[in-house]
Amino acid sequence: MRMICHPEDSLKETGIPPDNLSRKEWWIMPVNIDRKNRLFFLSGGGISYVMKIDEERRLLNLHWGHALPFSALPYDPAQDGPAASFDLPVSSLPLEIPVCGTGWYGTPAVSVENSQGDNITDLRVTGWRIRDGKASLSGLPATYTESPSEAQSLEIDLEDALTGLHVTALYSVFHDTGAVTRSLILQNRGSAPLKITQLLSASVPLWESGLEVLHLKGAWARERTVVRTPAGMGEYRIFSQRGASGHEENPFMALCDPSADEFSGRVWGVSLVYSGSFLALSSSDVRSHSRLSIGLNPDVFSWKLDPGEVFTSPEAVMVFSSNGFNGLSQVYHRLYRTRLARGYWRDRTRPVLINNWEGTYFNFNEEKLLSIAQKARDIGVELFVLDDGWFGRRNSDTCSLGDWVENREKLPGGLRHLAEQINGMGLRFGLWFEPEMVSPDSDLYRNHPDWCLHVDGRERTQARNQLILDLCRREVQDEIIRAVSAVLSSAPISYVKWDMNRNMSEAFSSELPAERKLETQHRYMLGLYRVLETITSRFPDVLFESCSGGGGRFDPGMLYYMPQTWTSDDTDAAERLKIQYGTSLVYPVSAMGAHVSAVPNHQTGRILSLRTRGLVALSGNFGFELDLTKMSDEELAECSELVRLVKRYRKLTQSGTFWRLLSPFRGEFTAWSFVSESGDEALLFACKALSVPNTSPVRIRLCGLSESAYYQLDDGRCLQGGMLMHYGLTISLNGDFSACLIHMKRCAAPANP
Ligand code: DGJ
Numbered sequence: 001m002r003m004i005c006h007p008e009d010s011l012k013e014t015g016i017p018p019d020n021l022s023r024k025e026w027w028i029m030p031v032n033i034d035r036k037n038r039l040f041f042l043s044g045g046g047i048s049y050v051m052k053i054d055e056e057r058r059l060l061n062l063h064w065g066h067a068l069p070f071s072a073l074p075y076d077p078a079q080d081g082p083a084a085s086f087d088l089p090v091s092s093l094p095l096e097i098p099v100c101g102t103g104w105y106g107t108p109a110v111s112v113e114n115s116q117g118d119n120i121t122d123l124r125v126t127g128w129r130i131r132d133g134k135a136s137l138s139g140l141p142a143t144y145t146e147s148p149s150e151a152q153s154l155e156i157d158l159e160d161a162l163t164g165l166h167v168t169a170l171y172s173v174f175h176d177t178g179a180v181t182r183s184l185i186l187q188n189r190g191s192a193p194l195k196i197t198q199l200l201s202a203s204v205p206l207w208e209s210g211l212e213v214l215h216l217k218g219a220w221a222r223e224r225t226v227v228r229t230p231a232g233m234g235e236y237r238i239f240s241q242r243g244a245s246g247h248e249e250n251p252f253m254a255l256c257d258p259s260a261d262e263f264s265g266r267v268w269g270v271s272l273v274y275s276g277s278f279l280a281l282s283s284s285d286v287r288s289h290s291r292l293s294i295g296l297n298p299d300v301f302s303w304k305l306d307p308g309e310v311f312t313s314p315e316a317v318m319v320f321s322s323n324g325f326n327g328l329s330q331v332y333h334r335l336y337r338t339r340l341a342r343g344y345w346r347d348r349t350r351p352v353l354i355n356n357w358e359g360t361y362f363n364f365n366e367e368k369l370l371s372i373a374q375k376a377r378d379i380g381v382e383l384f385v386l387d388d389g390w391f392g393r394r395n396s397d398t399c400s401l402g403d404w405v406e407n408r409e410k411l412p413g414g415l416r417h418l419a420e421q422i423n424g425m426g427l428r429f430g431l432w433f434e435p436e437m438v439s440p441d442s443d444l445y446r447n448h449p450d451w452c453l454h455v456d457g458r459e460r461t462q463a464r465n466q467l468i469l470d471l472c473r474r475e476v477q478d479e480i481i482r483a484v485s486a487v488l489s490s491a492p493i494s495y496v497k498w499d500m501n502r503n504m505s506e507a508f509s510s511e512l513p514a515e516r517k518l519e520t521q522h523r524y525m526l527g528l529y530r531v532l533e534t535i536t537s538r539f540p541d542v543l544f545e546s547c548s549g550g551g552g553r554f555d556p557g558m559l560y561y562m563p564q565t566w567t568s569d570d571t572d573a574a575e576r577l578k579i580q581y582g583t584s585l586v587y588p589v590s591a592m593g594a595h596v597s598a599v600p601n602h603q604t605g606r607i608l609s610l611r612t613r614g615l616v617a618l619s620g621n622f623g624f625e626l627d628l629t630k631m632s633d634e635e636l637a638e639c640s641e642l643v644r645l646v647k648r649y650r651k652l653t654q655s656g657t658f659w660r661l662l663s664p665f666r667g668e669f670t671a672w673s674f675v676s677e678s679g680d681e682a683l684l685f686a687c688k689a690l691s692v693p694n695t696s697p698v699r700i701r702l703c704g705l706s707e708s709a710y711y712q713l714d715d716g717r718c719l720q721g722g723m724l725m726h727y728g729l730t731i732s733l734n735g736d737f738s739a740c741l742i743h744m745k746r747c748a749a750p751a752n753p
Pocket of ligand 1: 569
């Protein structure tokens with residue numbers, strides 16, 4: 001179904017079912033239009049997102065939150081604005097797309113310089129369309145539907161009459177969850193060039209004040225700490241200008257009621273499906289009302305739009321929950337696991353792997369790798385991953401990135417021979433790449449010194465002894481596609497770890513003219529996305545895992561191409577409690593790589609039991625990252641038992657509903673659980689950090705079970721769902737960082753309950 005409407009001729013009646021839909025169907029459509037009052041209702045999953053075209057044909061946002069009945073909203077600009085104000089009328093309007101120059105004094109969502117040298121943009125609605133399903137975004141990752149009935153989309157056209165800037169605001173609402181996506185498509189329909197200098201994919205006014213802001217802050221090896229603080233009366237900004245989403249901030253921000261917790265309270269979240277520099281901000285307007293925005297970072301972005309040209313913004317995904325943070329996360333998890341991630345591995349249980357990085361670093365040869373693989377096979381591992389150091393003359397991080405040819409000194413028989421021997425043991429074979437980079441000491445650099453990001457006359461700043469290839473250049477994209485494809489075709493390779501180990505400096509493409517230099521970072525991302533789309537569709541059965549010095553590019557953009565990401569270079573299980581807890585605010589467990597590594601831990605020096613290390617890793621895509629040949633028989637037996645547990649529970653951990661129960665940021669106990677979609681089965685993980693004398697054991701209340709059903713616990717007890725959820729399970733854990741795993745499965749009611 002496709003409807004085309006124009007405000008002048010069609011905003012005449014209220015609630016008329018479109019075309020041949022019955023009134024009943026019309027009421028449950030995700031996109032409804034009240035023509036008389038010029039209202040757009042986006043609904044689903046218990047939420048409403050309501051916009052209005054006002055008398056001046058400006059687009060306003062009246063509500064994003066709990067579901068509203070589909071009826072006229074009692075909105076009156078005279079009453080809902082300030083009674084008296086010094087300010088211009090526009091400044092107190094709840095604009096859906098705030099712009100520059102007509103009296104809006106907050107941060108604009110769209111700022112465009114025109115040929116007269118000003119940036120006045122006066123956007124008025126000219127029409128709209130409704131479509132079933134959801135269209136893809138040209139060259140960009142985005143959520144998708146598998147059938148048109150899963151979502152409905154609304155496209156609203158706006159125009160600045162003087163410059164000819166045309167904006168299509170593209171909304172989709174997912175029927176089940178109420179997740180709303182928005183992207184802006186800008187087209188220059190005028191006759192002179194325009195320059196986009198600011199573009200926020202979402203910028204939503206909330207008729208609320210006194211909210212708190214929440215985001216995921218971090219650093220290398222300390223990614224995604226949950227930070228929560230009063231939003232305040234000014235602007236609260238988080239951003240990356242690194243050319244990657246980065247370790248320091250994640251492209252996500254939420255506002256919440258001060259009383260909100262994991263289980264209750266209102267939370268509004270925005271997440272950007274993008275892997276490059278971004279800006280997210282919470283701001284308050286002249287009425288002290290909050291606004292939540294996310295989009296491209298204007299400090300490192302501008303875009304020249306010649307007449308006729310089109311620019312598409314990355315997609316923002318907006319999720320509202322009135323059930324606290326778990327409610328918010330569960331919508332993101334479901335959407336990102338099933339309608340952002342794609343391909344063969346999306347719904348498949350992920351293999352138990354061993355990665356040699358922390359086991360050997362660069363110091364390995366074929367014999368060493370095979371000895372580790374042999375032990376791995378014996379304990380039930382399914383995939384052997386050869387990390388950095390297999391190519392060129394790479395015995396340290398000082399050389400060879402770009403020379404993707406196996407090192408015959410380390411691997412005399414070559415990659416194919418190694419992979420076949422490992423396959424012969426019953427293991428699949430996986431390989432590490434860092435394709436976006438080049439070492440100055442490499443044949444690639446010697447042959448193409450102009451292929452990296454650089455500015456003539458300035459130093460090419462190195463980090464980890466490497467430079468970044470200029471993915472704005474088509475020939476560079478093609479060379480990466482060629483080189484990676486050649487290796488993947490040369491041997492039976494089932495898995496790729498796609499790494500990226502530095503952020504940008506001198507981030508300008510030598511190919512772009514001066515007036516387009518600030519397009520470099522976004523053009524790089526478009527180039528990267530083309531490379532990833534080509535390679536992942538050329539090798540559809542290969543499992544791709546994204547990585548950037550651990551979790552430096554753990555974002556929805558990368559998840560579109562690669563269903564899992566290496567969560568952090570910090571493999572210490574105590575640290576991982578926080579990192580995985582924080583990551584789960586937005587990202588599903590199926591996206592998180594989690595490995596058991598050696599003790600003392602290489603990042604923290606901490607010594608934790610194998611059991612705790614194992615149970616924490618079992619809460620993600622499980623793997624080992626150590627030298628199994630150095631383990632005792634007892635330790636290997638314990639590893640084998642862990643692998644057995646992982647295989648038993650991985651369907652539940654990867655696709656069950658994830659509940660955060662006790663936060664490692666708030667006390668000594670961490671707890672989370674996985675509940676099957678039917679509610680018939682659950683797995684509880686709990687861990688105590690430091691032991692404190694003379695304290696009671698913790699009582700953990702489960703979530704998501706059936707109230708009346710009985711559940712058999714693995715200690716033999718049979719308890720009712722209501723009891724497990726409202727009374728809870730008492731958990732005694734002895735010793736620092738001791739952990740437990742409790743499985744429960746629905747059973748018949750006991751004869752004498
Ligand atoms: C950074 C990654 O996060 C590590 O796991 C490892 O692959 C190294 N790079 C290799 O250089």
